[in-house]
Amino acid sequence: MKRSLINIIQIWMTEMREIMRDKGILIFIIFVPLCYPLLYSYVYTNEVVRDVPFAVIDDCNSAKSREFIRKMDATPDAKLVAHCNSVEETQQLLKESKIYGVLRIPKTFNVDIWRGEQTTVGLYCSMSSLLYYKALLLAANNVSLDMNRDIKVEQHLHPSTREAQEISRMPI
Numbered sequence: 001m002k003r004s005l006i007n008i009i010q011i012w013m014t015e016m017r018e019i020m021r022d023k024g025i026l027i028f029i030i031f032v033p034l035c036y037p038l039l040y041s042y043v044y045t046n047e048v049v050r051d052v053p054f055a056v057i058d059d060c061n062s063a064k065s066r067e068f069i070r071k072m073d074a075t076p077d078a079k080l081v082a083h084c085n086s087v088e089e090t091q092q093l094l095k096e097s098k099i100y101g102v103l104r105i106p107k108t109f110n111v112d113i114w115r116g117e118q119t120t121v122g123l124y125c126s127m128s129s130l131l132y133y134k135a136l137l138l139a140a141n142n143v144s145l146d147m148n149r150d151i152k153v154e155q156h157l158h159p160s161t162r163e164a165q166e167i168s169r170m171p172i
């Protein structure tokens with residue numbers, strides 16, 4: 001047992017010496033994981049994508065779900081191009097590059113909000129470009145935060161005046 005452990009350590013040390021001598025492996029092990037993400041983010045720091053086309057599958061079809069979709073379409077980052085009834089339809093649009101993301105609103109969306117429970121909205125994106133993903137994710141996130149503020153004012157706080165509602169909605 002002791003001899004086997006010593007053999008493993010010797011083999012490991014020999015392999016580490018070989019790795020340290022090979023510049024190609026060092027570049028792949030050190031440069032790529034550490035420097036490439038920094039270089040990538042530097043190159044695309046000022047890049048902005050607007051009106052990324054997306055489709056929606058609205059299983060709930062309520063006033064709140066339509067409000068979410070309308071607000072998402074109103075953002076400068078996303079543009080609604082299709083209402084679909086099935087995942088197959090959206091997959092075809094993704095294959096044809098007519099859309100780069102799919103927003104799926106579950107059947108329980110409105111009921112969960114009415115009950116004061118957390119609800120989940122699915123956002124599925126094509127990873128052909130991280131910029132498309134970022135734009136759609138930011139749009140969905142901003143809309144959900146905005147609607148959350150409104151829902152909190154409506155359901156929990158019940159402020160008396162319009163000014164009190166605005167302060168409750170966005171205190172800072």
